[in-house]
Amino acid sequence: MAKSSADDEELRRACEAAIEGTKQKIVFSIRVVKGRGIWGKSGKLKHMGKARVLAISTKSKGQRTKAFLRVFKDSSGGELEPAKLYKLKHLSKVEVITNDPSGCTFTLGFDNLRSQSVAPPQWTMRNIDDRNRLLLCILNVCKDIMGRLPKVVGIDVVEMALWAKENTPKVTNQRTVRDGPVAQTVTESDLDVTVEKELVSQAEEEDMEALLGTYVMGIGEAEAFSERLKRELLALEAANVHAILESEPLIDEVLQGLEAASICVEDMDEWLGIFNLKLRHMREDIELIETRNNKLETQSVNNKALIEELDKLVERLRVPSEYAACLTGGSFDEACMLQNIEACEWLAGALRGLETPNLDPAFANIRAVKEKRAELEKLKTTFVRRASEFLRNYFASLVDFMISDKSYFSQRGQLKRPDHADLRYKCRTYARLLQHLKSLDKNCLGPLRKAYCSSLNLLLRREAREFANELRASTKASRNPTVWLEASTGSGSNANAADTSTVSDAYAKMLTIFIPLLVDESSFFAHFMCFEVPALVPPGGVANGGKPGYNDDDANDDDLGIMDIDDNDGKAGKNSAELAALNESLQDLLDGIQEDFYAVVDWAYKIDPLRCISMHGITERYLSGQKADAAGFVRLLLGDLESRISMQFGRFVDEACHQIERNERNVRQMGVLSYIPRFATLATRMEQYIQGQSRDLVDQAYTKFVSIMFVTLEKIAQTDPKYADVFLLENYAAFQNSLYDLANVVPTLAKFYHQASEAYEQACTRHISMIIYYQFERLFQFARRIEDLMYTITPEEIPFQLGLSKMDLRKMLKSSLSGVDKSISAMYKKLQKNLTSEELLPSLWDKCKKEFLDKYDSFAQLVAKIYPTEQIPSVVEMRELLASM
Template sequence: MAKSSADDDELRRACETAIENKQKVVLSMRVAKCTGMWNKAGKLGRGSAMAKPRVLAISVKTKGKRTKAFLRVMKYSNGGVLEPDKLYKLKHLSKVEVVSNDPSGCTFTLGFDNLRNQSVAPPQWMMRNVDDRNRILLSMLNICRDSGDLPKVVGIDIVEMALWAKKNTQAIPKPQQTSFQEGFTPVVITETDMQVTVEKELVSQAEEEDMEALLDTYVMDIGEADAFSERLKRELQALEAANVHAIMENETLIHQVLHGLEVASTCVEDMDEWLCMFNIKLRHMREDIESIEAGNNRLEMQSLNNKSLVEELDKLLAKLRMPAEYATCLMGGSFDEASMFDNMESCEWLGSALSSLEVPNLEPCFAKMRAVTEKHSELENMKSTYARRACDFLKKYFTGLVDFMLNDKTYFSQVGQLKKPDHADLRYKSRTYGRLLQHLKSLDKNFLVPLRRAYCSSMNMLLKREAREFAIELRASALLPRNPIVWLEGALNANQSTYEDTSTISEVYTLMLTVFIPVLADECSFFTQFMCFELAPPVPAEDDNNNNDDAGDKGYAGKPTLDMGALNESLQELLDGLQEEFFGLIDWAYKIDPLRCISMHGTTERYLSDKKFDQSGFVHMLLDDMESRIGMLFSRFVDDICHQIERNEKNLRQVGVLSYIPRFAVLATRMEQYVQGQSRDLVDQAYTKLVTIMFVTLDKISQADAKYADVLLLENYAAFQNSVYELANIVPTLVKFYHQASEAYEQACSRFITTIIYYQFEKLFNFARKVEDLITSINPEEIPFQLGVSKSDLRKVIRSNLSGVDKSVAAMYKKMQKNLTSAEELLPSLWDKCKTEFLDKYTVFSQLVAKVYPAENVPGVPEMREILASM
């Protein structure tokens, strides 16, 4: 017989290792766990899951005199190592059932009465053979019998199992390694602790012998069952009759027993009456005790409630109590600097007192009490009185500080001395009451509105006075040119050296911004913090490009708070009218030198791009207005120049280079000196507008005299190119117009040269054109026979145009020289182009003559080239 896995010591040690809680494994066997149903053929159904290898181990744990037994289900991990899966206590084993559908009888189920989910079918454990099944079941039944509670056994004959146990009490042979059911891994085990013991059998030896003797006595065939049944009935009747006879023989004893029972019954009835009486008394006593306990509980609860009520009333009284020193300070105290500490303490107490009398800091049930409402009204009245007194004092205080500075001339610029605004002393004195303003806002921020308005009004007068005095002294100290500068007017030979230096104007404007823009930004920032405006945190520098362009929201992230509208109104009152002082300085600079608008525009752009002024929204708006003002004045200047240029077309006769061409170069050169890397867009827009008007005006003037139109165009376009050549190398906008003038110059030159050539050799090249037109439709041999292009016509043309070709060429040169106003500059290049154009046309004529009139002699192309070269 194959060795059982219950005798595998290695398997038992592996189970003990997996348990790891110092329990001893008395039996371990490999089994197969299956959850499917057996069909009638004795096989697992199709829908059932595949059997899974498991190990059932019975372990015991000893603690003192108590011993606990457990049934453990072990499973194999991915690495083939045993690990715990399920744990059952054998004292809860209530049922052992062998599956009837398994013909081998090796499959059984175990039922436990402490499982939570009894609706789920228990797993089925399938053993290798019946011996292994009997071995593990007997081990569990023996342990359960020792604990005093045997489970219900279904599907197993107890007598048969007892006989098997008796038969297998001999020593189990040494284990042999064998293979288990397919799908399971065999493990070598030992037989230690796994031998079945029958010291406490289900049926004793004597009982078993009596049963065997009884069965041997009544060994019958199946046919004698009726006789056996009759015999048993007769013996049962005989036994009953003998029992009745024995009872009748003992009648005296029975009477004695009955008498004893009556006496006992009487005693029991008396005792029942006593117990009823005691029960009634105990019930009354229990009711009295409950009544006493209820009264004690009510008294204890009342005592606790009274204690809590006293504590709450003490707290409420503490909130309602007003210190005398605080009341005196709030209702009639002084606002001197020495008394500010007491004022701050009083304000803090008043704010906390008002907050403590409001829900949720105060219980809702107390909020409607008369004492609380009266005290709250008293505190509100005190708050209003104190806030009104503080606001009146601060308005007079701030106004007095500013009036003192306005009356002292040493705070402002004077003749020969520029005075930079210095508000350090004013801010130092104002900060003394900074905390007072914060407390006023916490008490009632509506009281701050008139105070802010008074502060802004006083500071606005001071700032305007400082800006006005500073600007006046700046203008007075500036070195100005003696004569006003007028662009695009005056002599034709005007150049850059005729204009005086006006850099002082730019320096004045730059100094004005350098001094006042930081001052105004600091004033806005100080006012925002000093007057307790709640704003969102500043936007980081990298996110500035995503800010809203609204002046009131610049420099603040997220949605504006409720104070943003009030802040915008206050800042507008603070800075209102200051732009006029800056505008006056800009207008003054424009009247002296309009081109200084370029440098002023660049300076303003530099301040606009400075991130530290973004948080001062109205300072940013002031800079925007100044930039717009400068741009508007510069556009007016450009429009005036355009108007001066357009007036040239009204003249009856225009020859030579127009006056605005060289003057534009002077103007552009000076503008580039003022740009200095800034205001590029402003200057480029001016270039575009001016040059466009110049070219349009030039075209209109040229159309007035068609005879000299090309000469006027080429001379002026050439003059434009020569005058802006150096600037076009560094200014991209002028490069575009330079190329435009170059193309217009080439077109005018081509038209002018063609006119000069045709003036002397019109018949010659008209004849050539007729021949070119005919050669496309008829053969060259037939052309001499056509009207107007015969050989005699050709000879007439040659005699009239080529007989004195050197004189004709000289006349052509003189004609060109006569028409050009600036002959010294343009004549050499134009004459070279004219000779080249004439030679090209004559080459075409010579080729046509050689092709159509081969017998005719005309001067050759080399000969004509020599004649032209000699001129």
């Protein structure tokens, strides 16, 4: 039998050299084949598989020892080099492959391999002895170092133990310490001792030997052995029963002791029940005492809290005598207003204090509280009635005093600017009172607002009436006639129209004075009478139409110097119903004042209707400066003024259009109509009055004027069809000449300018064609007949048609072109005869010559195509003849 590689010291030294520096020691090394290989008799690998060396190594770290399984392979230099390293603590299974009949192939399974799906490598040993030596070494190391054995599959541990015993020489003095580390050099005796120690204990081994010995010496068959074991079992059970019966006195003694102990326990349980009952009764008494004590304590605390609450309630229900006297019979003079305000504040606070949110709901139905609430309501009603009556009389007295003073209004020779500073100052004294009246009773403000509006309306209307009357009386302006476009008026009557700018200046002054005044009055009224709306004119605003300087000292007249009382006052402008009520009150405050503005507009219209354009622009500027808020009446007033101005201007436009339409009633019209140059003068002056505003108003007037002018012109032209084209072209030319400059800057007039230009060209074309056909009728009729026939027959057949032969052509040329210079002269004279505007003749004659040459050129091309052998005067000769004339 060949020597095993496990005993090869050279192999072990080669393995140690390969792992030099790792601080590990080689315990066991042996040559193996990776995969299924076949070993030769000489111990060399013949084929299949790869030669490897498996080695067991250990590494000590303190008291701990680690074990590793190393795989070595041969390098190119013939030395061993490390290939794989496994930690034996992860070894989970040792399995001998059953497919190998020799039993020399096995696998080692580790539980920490990354890919468990890949089968572990198979190791094939040279013989069974080498396999058993390697596996026994691995199992012994696992048991010694890790304290556990891996799972062994495909081999019996007892078989391995028997093999180890058979292959170990009987040496009695070779034993290793049970828990010591494995020796560095493993011999046969070491393997034997290790197997006996770890796999089967010494006692188990002796029992197995005795059993096996008995089996060998006395038993021939398994059935007889089984019968013997049953008899021994029955003997053992009988012996156990006998032993139990012998111990009966001891059991009786134990039972007597247990009975005595049971009697003591029952006595103890009875005493404990008695004590428990007494303790329960005592606990109930204690709980009853504690409950009574807690109730007394709670009652004491509640009584104390009730007394405090009642004291607070009594203090809340007390009405100070000074406040009661002030509310029921105090004076409203300016010196007493501070006391009235304090009384109001106390009354409002007292009423709020008796409301449910501020008063405990438990007190709300107390009789004393109800009586006190009724008393406070009575005080409130009395005070509100007295204050409202005083304020109504006070507003009326203020206005009556101002109206009775005539020096306060405009007088003859002196325009007086309305000044309400003193009125507002006196009203501010009672602004705080109105705030408190609103908080006490909102319904009282309605009559007060009506009284204030009624009184102040008289003052405002009187101021506007006196101012408007004196404004008209002091304005000097000569009246311009409204007959602008009438034919009967002299041509120069409107050329030097009088300057009426003072009229529009007077209207602007009326707006400058009164529009800011009305806005300020609206704003002051809204805040004085406690409407929940935003300020109408912010400081530095443009309520006066963008003209600073009006009432600069009173720029903050709408600021009453008071704080909001109601919490809801901070939500100004969000209540549309409040805004509607304000505008309704402003209607009462300012209604009627518009009549004086209308009077100024009507007066200005009578002096100069064109001043409506300027007034319209002024009104638009003021209207764009007003906000769409509580000053609603001022916007309505400006809107009504704008509509009235537009209506008056519309009347002027309608009258002027009526004057234009009168021209068609004349039986015979010659030359340029009179309203065309007059319209240019009117448009020039209208453009001067626009001043950057009222563009739409003027453009609408232009559209209406020009539409009527063109319609009337066409109607007049139809009265005499013979001269209609001459009449039209002269008037359209005059329209273009008179509006040339304005059409360059006014888009609306430019549109009508182009319309007149197209109508002029059409009239010229018709008139020139008529003159040409009058002189050369046969020539162009001959050409028209040829053109008509060319639609139905070929050009070669045309000379054979009746009246179109070459002889007919020669006759026609002789009659038409024999005295062509005279015919052209006659054409010029006819053109000159019908024209009344000599300046149009050169351009018309040029158009006539061009039109004649175009027609003759077409005729010459027809002749060359139909009568190629015939000779006619060329187009060049005809052009030279026309140029010489």
